[in-house]
Amino acid sequence: MFIKAIDSLDEGLNIFWSDNSSSCYPWFWLRDHSESEEDLHPDTKQRQIDSFSKPVNNNVSKVWVDEASESVYVKWTNQLQSCLSFSLLKSMADPSLPQSNSIKLAKIWNTPSEINAFPEITYQELMSDGGIKTWLNHIQRVGFALVTEAPKTPEATKELMERMAYIRNSIFGGFSVWDNKLENPDDTAFTSLAIEPHTDGTYVHDAPGLQTLHCIKRDSIGGENQLIDGLAIAEKIRHEYPDAFNILCDVNIPGRYIKPDTYLEAHRPLFRVNDNGEVIQVSFNNHDRAPFRLENDLMGKFYDAYKIFHNLANDSSRQIEFMLDPGKVLTFDNWRLLHARSSLTGYRQLCGGYHNREDFESKLRSI
Numbered sequence: 001m002f003i004k005a006i007d008s009l010d011e012g013l014n015i016f017w018s019d020n021s022s023s024c025y026p027w028f029w030l031r032d033h034s035e036s037e038e039d040l041h042p043d044t045k046q047r048q049i050d051s052f053s054k055p056v057n058n059n060v061s062k063v064w065v066d067e068a069s070e071s072v073y074v075k076w077t078n079q080l081q082s083c084l085s086f087s088l089l090k091s092m093a094d095p096s097l098p099q100s101n102s103i104k105l106a107k108i109w110n111t112p113s114e115i116n117a118f119p120e121i122t123y124q125e126l127m128s129d130g131g132i133k134t135w136l137n138h139i140q141r142v143g144f145a146l147v148t149e150a151p152k153t154p155e156a157t158k159e160l161m162e163r164m165a166y167i168r169n170s171i172f173g174g175f176s177v178w179d180n181k182l183e184n185p186d187d188t189a190f191t192s193l194a195i196e197p198h199t200d201g202t203y204v205h206d207a208p209g210l211q212t213l214h215c216i217k218r219d220s221i222g223g224e225n226q227l228i229d230g231l232a233i234a235e236k237i238r239h240e241y242p243d244a245f246n247i248l249c250d251v252n253i254p255g256r257y258i259k260p261d262t263y264l265e266a267h268r269p270l271f272r273v274n275d276n277g278e279v280i281q282v283s284f285n286n287h288d289r290a291p292f293r294l295e296n297d298l299m300g301k302f303y304d305a306y307k308i309f310h311n312l313a314n315d316s317s318r319q320i321e322f323m324l325d326p327g328k329v330l331t332f333d334n335w336r337l338l339h340a341r342s343s344l345t346g347y348r349q350l351c352g353g354y355h356n357r358e359d360f361e362s363k364l365r366s367i
C-alpha cells in the first residue's frame with residue numbers, strides 16, 4: 001500500500017491509500033506519534049515529545065508527503081514539525097484496541113501425528129550462526145523443541161539457555177541442577193512420583209514463559225515426559241463445548257504454593273484470551289489449585305468444564321512422549337503446552353530453568 005493523496009480536514013489528516021481505503025488520523029495523534037529525532041529517541045524509540053503538559057497548538061501550517069523518505073510531514077503554526085513514516089501510518093490504518101499477543105503462527109496439534117516436521121535441532125546447529133532462529137521458530141510453531149547431541153553437562157545446558165536470554169529466577173532458584181533423591185523435596189517435580197499434565201507457575205502472577213529440561217544422568221526405569229498442546233484443547237472446547245469454554249475464560253482459578261515461610265498465590269482463568277477472543281495463555285495445575293467456592297449452580301458448571309479440559313489433557317492420544325536421555329535438551333512453551341511425567345524407579349539428575357515469556361517474544365522479534 002502506498003499513499004495516493006492526502007486531505008487536511010478539521011478533525012485530522014485524511015490519507016487515501018492505494019487500495020482505495022482511507023484513514024483519518026487526528027491532529028493530536030499525529031503530533032503525539034511523531035518520529036522525528038526530537039520527538040522520538042532514534043535509538044531507544046522512547047517518546048521524547050511532551051504531548052500533555054503544555055496547551056497543544058494543533059494549527060497546521062503545511063502538510064506534505066515526501067516519497068523519498070517515505071514520510072508524512074506536518075508543520076505546525078508554532079514552527080514545530082512532526083514526521084511520521086509510511087510504515088507507522090500503514091500499521092495504524094485501522095483503529096483497534098491494543099491487543100496482547102496471541103500465540104501467532106502456532107500450528108496446533110491434537111495428536112503427535114499432526115506435528116509435521118519434528119522440531120529438532122542439533123546442539124552444534126543451535127550454537128552456530130542462525131541456529132537460534134530455527135530453535136525459536138520450532139518452539140513458536142509447535143510449542144517445543146528438542147536439542148540433540150548436547151554436551152551432558154549443566155554448564156553446556158546453561159550456555160544453551162543463555163543463547164536466548166538471561167535465565168529467570170523463581171522460588172526454585174535460577175538455573176538449577178537437581179535429582180530425585182532429595183531428602184526434603186519441596187515440589188513433586190523433585191521426586192520419582194508421576195505428575196499429571198499441568199503448566200508451571202499457576203501460583204505466580206507471571207507464569208514462566210518457557211521451561212528447559214535436560215536429564216544429564218539417567219540410571220532409571222520410567223520417568224517418560226509427556227507434552228500436550230493446550231492450545232489445541234482450547235480450540236476443541238471452544239467449538240464443541242462453547243459454554244464450558246466461556247466458563248474457563250471467566251473464572252479466575254486460584255493456584256497456590258506453600259512451604260515453610262512461603263505462601264504464593266495467584267489467580268488466572270484456565271484460558272486467558274485477548275479482546276479478539278484469541279487464546280494467549282493456558283494455565284492448568286490441578287495439584288496446585290487452591291480452594292474456592294462459586295454459587296452452587298456455577299460451581300457445578302465449572303466442575304463440568306474443568307473436567308472436560310482435564311480429561312482431554314489426560315487423553316494419552318493427545319500426548320507426545322519422550323524419554324529425556326542425556327544429550328537431549330527439551331524446551332517448551334509453558335503458556336501453551338502442558339507437561340506431565342510418568343513415575344520412575346532408579347536415579348536421575350536433571351538441570352534446567354525458565355525463561356520469561358517476554359524475553360522469548362523479544363528474541364523472536366529481534367533475530
Ligand SMILES: [Fe+2]
Binds near residue numbers: 198199200339
Ligand atoms: Fe512442571
